[in-house]
Amino acid sequence: MLKYQQIAMDIEKYIEEHQLQQGDKLPVLQTLMTQFNVSKSTITKSLDLLEKKGIVFQVRGSGIFVRRNKRKGYISLLSNQGFKESLEDFNVTSKLLALEVRKPTPEAAQNLNMPSDGEVYYVKRIRYIDGKTLCIEESFYNKSIIPYLNKEIVSESIFDYIMEGLGLKRGFSDLYLYAGMLNEEEAEYLGLFTGAPKLCVETIFHLTNGQPFDFSKVTYHYEQSQFFIQANSYLFEQETT
Amino acid sequence: MLKYQQIAMDIEKYIEEHQLQQGDKLPVLQTLMTQFNVSKSTITKSLDLLEKKGIVFQVRGSGIFVRRNKRKGYISLLSNQGFKESLEDFNVTSKLLALEVRKPTPEAAQNLNMPSDGEVYYVKRIRYIDGKTLCIEESFYNKSIIPYLNKEIVSESIFDYIMEGLGLKRGFSDLYLYAGMLNEEEAEYLGLFTGAPKLCVETIFHLTNGQPFDFSKVTYHYEQSQFFIQANSYLFEQETT
Known part of the structure; x- marks a missing residue:
């Protein structure tokens, strides 16, 4: 630093x-x-x-x-640490559902800008906040960039490992966000009814050289998740000067 | 400029x-x-x-x-122009439902950091995208900062008027975002059923001196609205250097 x-x-x-x-x-x-x-x-x-x-x-x-203190319990959409930092007053835990090497889905291949016959590490987790289900998280790591993951790494911080263990440098991210209705499987994981609202965040994480290395899809329990963004005035410089 | x-x-x-x-x-x-x-x-x-x-x-x-071209039809959460700029390929129109001077709601007073017996301009609009309902928008403008609004100003760009007409300078914004279920009134406006998913964005707009001048609540039709954020690497500088 x-x-x-x-x-x-x-x-x-x-x-x-x-x-x-x-x-x-x-x-x-x-x-x-x-x-x-x-x-x-x-x-x-x-x-x-x-x-x-x-x-x-x-x-x-x-x-x-x-600047104003954030509202309590809101998750920063622009924070590096994701909900860990925003929700530091809460007990955030997770359960690993899957960790495997496989072919990317067509969607993951496209977002990772990789061939569809390449390999990814697929990680699926449920996250809990104070014992309540917060979200289902699916991540696809391009295996040609992240050659190895195991349960221990995944149970700690994958990003710490990528940055410190592999010495890679994290660059910009693209986030996509939308609402929808839970399907049966998602509803079961989140303890809600099929058709209940869901909030989905898809993120493409890039290295500083612009190469995407992780595509993640997170489906949030709408009652447990609220987000905030602190936007800066430089974004409006053109209009205000 | x-x-x-x-x-x-x-x-x-x-x-x-x-x-x-x-x-x-x-x-x-x-x-x-x-x-x-x-x-x-x-x-x-x-x-x-x-x-x-x-x-x-x-x-x-x-x-x-x-950087990657944005996905088509996604609304930038950090853009000054809001959906106007993001959705420039679409025809965005709006219908004015209310424009009146009134006392702020307790929530608006708190977010605008103003006394509850002060006055606000309350503006309620429905926005359409290619003829389909995109969102319901309610805004509260602190009248001690924005002393005058009329139908003509509201039908053009309120923000252009505030910046150019009143000579005020726009600073940072706080955005809060969550999902939920539509109540009866919202469902009717959006042409959906009561209990359908909704995506709500609350924004507090500040002047460059830090004073909040506009609190807005937008309720989106979940099928017409998708959002993106292009996040920068400087947000992670501490972790990657």
């Missing part, structure tokens, strides 16, 4: 520990520089990262302010 | 016109500088903006590449 990223984490911790609320002002740059014993350029980079992550917002000529 | 923003739009147009696909490489910096007749610092800022917007990705030492 680079210096400015460490400082960004420290500032985030500072905000949490002091229970700062939306609109609360952070100390001025000079004070932060002294407090964390870093240069102006480092602290500026740290604050830019925090702004991108939706932790703070900067008002020109006025200062740096804390 | 600033120079680098204009150039970013031009590059986006170039990508569209040349029908570049995911993984296609853009010309090198020097060529782009010559082609658009701008400095290196401008072109770099343009490319950074395009990366933030999910249009391109940069691979260190290798070049700038185009």
